[in-house]
Amino acid sequence: MDEPLMVQARGLRKTFMVGRQPVEAVRNVSLDVPAGGLLALLGPNGAGKSTTMRMLTTLLPPTAGSVHVAGIDAVAEPALARRQIGYVGQKHAAGENYRIRDELITQARLFGLSKAVARERADEALEMLGIASLGKRAPGTLSGGQRRRVDIAFGLVHRPRVLFLDEPTTGLDPHSRAGVWEQIERLRREHDMTVLLTTHYLDEVERAAGQIVIVDAGEVVAQGSAAELRGRVPGAASLDDVFIALTGRRLQATGEAYSHA
């Protein structure tokens, strides 16, 4: 019961100012991920998933709330926390004018690895994601799915203790999606990596058997395992049904508020 927590967030809030208008992207998100665990953040578009991920990875200072990563206060000591994490954002990570392998080596070097080790890790990461033959290419010459796999390589090239993935499988074909999940499972198994990710594909979350946190309009509306969540909504056959039941009404409400604005 006393598992050490690798990621702990309490009462996270983020309010952006757009001109003079405050936009409450995240209102109240708390979550725990035990060491070696897997947590999936689910929610409709605009729910605040990416904003939450960016606060957890020190990219955005929270308006309120606390984040601890590997026991480090990530708000007070962002530089220390960054050493523990790998982050794969929603956008592409490889620079347009650079070769992929060079970019991966740069990434590993920024985490303090020597040139020799950085090269080794870059090749390993490319190998692991099945894109070893693409190392000399510039990202502009890759397919969407290949690019996404390159993005993921940036998150794990330095073998972080915690890996944050923002929609890692969006845009991948079923085969590549399965491949990415295989690698996530392998990282957890072989390197005891803790994984926190967002996704819109509920079937893959169901299979991965981690903790699920459903957010909507910046707030946690439910959390638990897939089975627990299904138990919450009577008659729900799949996680899809749970998702729609828990976020549907609110989704409509947000839409109305938007159309009146």
Add this chain to the structure above:
Amino acid sequence: MRKFLRDVGTVFAREIRPELRSPIGLLFAMIQPVLFLVLFGPMLSGADLTEASSSWSWFVPGILVMMCLFGPLGAGHSLMVELSGGQMERFLATPVNRAALVVGRTAKDLVTLLLQAVLIMAVAVPLGLDLHLPGAVAALALLAVLGVGLSGFSYLLAIAALPSGNLFWIVTQVFVFPIILLSGVLLPIEAGPGWLQTISTVNPGRYIVDAARVLFGGELLTAEVAQGLFAAALLAAGGLWLATRAMRRGV
């Protein structure tokens, strides 16, 4: 400090590698200054507008300063692209020193600028430039300080201009022309009316161009040189400091 230098090295190596792989971009950026040298310079020597012994040692320093306004001041464009893409976010999630992200890029801009400046001088000598080596080297040093400042400001602009990028284009495409003209790059300010000369006194570019001209003329220790160096150093310190601060605040 060691980590800072190491990160600067890593960022610099990343930025310089594509340039080395295809130096064509580096040469491409030289087309404009070379055209000014070949198609505009000879007209000046004919018009005999300047006090300088040779119109070339008057004209070439101005062109070199102008190169800084197109090269280093435009350098922020690549940062802007990487800020709106996911690349900068990727970097900011690593432990990389924030100042190193700016300094490493600036160092690369500096190397390309100096390389281009040397090439421009090499082109100007056969055209008639009388090269005083100590003066030319000192002018390169002045140019380097200016380049660092302008590239710092360019990164600051890139960060400040997001998400639309408009501010960046306004400054780098519109604002630079009055600065160039009021630095007396193409024609001597002294030939202009009083009001123009008055405006030009608040333009740091003017002092830097004047200093570079004195240096190219073969003099080293004059008040103009000190003024120009002071203006360039002020720009460099301000540019680096502000850009680093902006990067630290997160983007």
